[in-house]
Amino acid sequence: MRSRLLNIFDRLLHAFGPRYWWPGDSPLEVAVGAILTQNTAWGNVEKAIANLKEAGMLDMDKLRAIDQVSLADIIRPAGFFRVKAKRLKSFVEFVEREHGGVLERMKETQTGTLRSQLLGINGIGPETADSILLYALDKPVFVVDAYTIRFLKNHGLHEGTATYEEAQSLFMKHLPVDTHLFNEFHALLVHLCQKFCKTKPLCSNCPLQADKRTRRWKGQGNDRDIDVA
DNA sequence: GACCAGGCACATC
DNA sequence: GATGTGCATGGT
Numbered sequence: 001m002r003s004r005l006l007n008i009f010d011r012l013l014h015a016f017g018p019r020y021w022w023p024g025d026s027p028l029e030v031a032v033g034a035i036l037t038q039n040t041a042w043g044n045v046e047k048a049i050a051n052l053k054e055a056g057m058l059d060m061d062k063l064r065a066i067d068q069v070s071l072a073d074i075i076r077p078a079g080f081f082r083v084k085a086k087r088l089k090s091f092v093e094f095v096e097r098e099h100g101g102v103l104e105r106m107k108e109t110q111t112g113t114l115r116s117q118l119l120g121i122n123g124i125g126p127e128t129a130d131s132i133l134l135y136a137l138d139k140p141v142f143v144v145d146a147y148t149i150r151f152l153k154n155h156g157l158h159e160g161t162a163t164y165e166e167a168q169s170l171f172m173k174h175l176p177v178d179t180h181l182f183n184e185f186h187a188l189l190v191h192l193c194q195k196f197c198k199t200k201p202l203c204s205n206c207p208l209q210a211d212k213r214t215r216r217w218k219g220q221g222n223d224r225d226i227d228v229a
Numbered sequence: 230g231a232c233c234a235g236g237c238a239c240a241t242c
Numbered sequence: 243g244a245t246g247t248g249c250a251t252g253g254t
Contacts, residue, residue, distance in 0.1 A: 033235095034235090035236095037234090037235050037236085038235085038236040038237065039233095039234065039235085039236045039237080039249090039250095040234060040235080040236085040250090040251075040252095041233080041234040041235085041251090041252070041253070042234080042235065043234090043252075043253075044234080044250095044251060044252055044253085045235090047251095047252090048251095076250090076251075077251060077252075078250090078251070079234090079249080079250040079251035079252075080236090080237095080248095080249045080250055080251080081249090081250070081251080082249075082250085083237085083238090083248090083249055083250090084249090084250095087237085122237090122238080123236090123237065123238080124237085125236055125237050125238085126236090126237095127235075127236065127237090128236070128237080131235080143235085145235045145236090146234085146235070146236085147235065148235095186235090190235060193235095194235090
């Protein structure tokens with residue numbers, strides 16, 4: 001499984017190149033994006049983040065000071081704006097309470113402990129917690145999302161539909177514990193699925209499908225051709 | 230107009 | 243423990 005996963009990673013990296021995730025100028029922006037992107041297309045999140053920047057709100061003190069209703073109005077384009085405003089406030093209050101309001105200080109806490117803390121925040125589930133750990137705090141945790149689950153199922157790496165924990169342990173058990181590897185691998189899987197596996201539950205045109213042993217396709221944009229042997 | 234998008238909490242059975 | 247539902251905007 002280790003060599004199979006690394007082989008898939010190498011092919012994806014060669015085909016698509018590094019994805020340079022997570023898109024964000026600071027750990028706070030990454031964490032905010034992780035909450036805003038819950039069940040939401042990234043394009044809508046970008047609009048909400050642009051609104052936050054314009055309002056000067058990508059700042060721990062400002063986020064703590066602003067009232068929830070005003071915050072909701074700013075992040076409206078991201079959808080579910082009332083619940084997400086509440087979740088952002090819960091997160092900011094947590095950082096203030098447990099880590100002195102300094103996001104970077106969270107890195108000093110052991111990963112497992114930090115993950116438990118994050119999961120204790122209302123509105124932070126496994127994916128959001130792991131996204132914050134990996135992409136905002138550089139902790140070696142593999143992020144699982146709907147794309148990852150779909151990928152594992154459609155490519156025969158897991159029978160049936162994997163749970164979050166099953167999917168995560170599959171990667172973390174077989175791959176070297178490496179923040180950079182986990183970062184790129186997840187980002188590449190998202191890119192693959194967004195490009196070729198748009199329909200759920202099956203990605204019928206996905207070029208990495210197990211039953212298509214060899215195939216080439218013309219890359220689009222900056223993507224190169226890829227061998228699927 | 231229907232469906233989907235980088236979830237999560239809560240109610241119900 | 244498993245399943246259903248509410249949360250809401252914007253693109254296709």
